[in-house]
Amino acid sequence: MKLGVFTTLLSNLSLEKALQYFQSLGIEMVEIGCGGYPGNAHADPQTLLNDPAKLAEFKALIAKYGMEISALSCHGNPVHPNKEIAAAFDKTIRDTILLAEALGLHQINTFSGCPGDCETAKYPNWVVCPWPNDFGEILDWQWNQVLIPYWKDLVAFAKAHGVNKIALELHPGFCVYNTESLLRLRAAVGPEIGANFDPSHLIWQGMDPVACIRAMGDAIFHFHAKDTKIDSYNTAVNGVLDTKPYGDEIHRSWIFRSVGYGNDYAYWKDMISNLRMVGYDYALSIEHEDSLMSQNEGLTKAVNFLKEVLVTEPTGAMWWV
Secondary structure: OEEEEEHHHHOOOOHHHHHHHHHHOOOOEEEEEOOOOOOOOOOOHHHHHHOHHHHHHHHHHHHHOOOEEEEEEOOOOOOOOOHHHHHHHHHHHHHHHHHHHHHOOOEEEEOOOOOOOOOOOOOOOOOOOOOOOHHHHHHHHHHHHHHHHHHHHHHHHHHHOOOOEEEEEOOOOOOOOOHHHHHHHHHHHOOOEEEEEOHHHHHOOOOOHHHHHHHHHHHEEEEEEOEEEEOHHHHHHHOOOOOOOOOOHHHOOEEEEOOOOOOOHHHHHHHHHHHHHOOOOOEEEEOOOOOOOOHHHHHHHHHHHHHHHOOOOOOOOOOOO
16 A cells, blocks of 8 residues: 545645655655546646647656656536536546546546436435435436436446546545445446545444445545544534534534544554455545644644554565464
């Protein structure tokens, strides 16, 4: 496994200055935003795909600082009921795939998306309960009429351009948000669909990341190193479904934390060990969204914590048997 980072953390800096800083911390891999929610401050597919000199400069810069690109990320909602919004996200995903092809990469990260409840809907409709029966009908329409057909078409496009791993980040608000929904889409579309495994989104839903890792197995394509702290007092009163602003930390049921500030070493060591048991040997990409820490402090603490739990060397033979 290698220590990585999602570079959107330093979108305020040039790519070179960000890489200098990351290198100084011992980071080996970078996940780079190419549009959608992460923005494209460090890699604009339109620019890089249409200017060979810019593309060569981009490649050289990554190599100069001894980095590998773990994935190109373009999180968005390509099945949004607003057709213009959906088309914009879809174009970003396809452009990101074309950039991955140009860079010799085989993987992108994004969201599954969430449709509305019918063809004339204005906003996404995330269904989280089975009754009244209207919700089951919405789910059936979303999956069979929109989600599965979209991803079958997108996967075909990706495969034609050398991308065979589309890592969907499990996130509430989108159709793929837990283990079951990820594996359902994978079964319907193909093994090119997998997970960008972010334990922070699972923790606040009440899931056990280790159990999820074992259930997903080789469907885990990428890993976001981010933690969540459950506020036991607020959760006891209001549960974990929380719509208060992220900045209202003291009243929320949970908040995102840098790794180690939501759960301890034992928790993370168990997670890393189980990743190894299911065969995951790739990036641990730090995503810093801790509102209680600065960019520098949150990232630095995450790096130091992960260096203590990361498993990097091959196991070798069992010398004791």
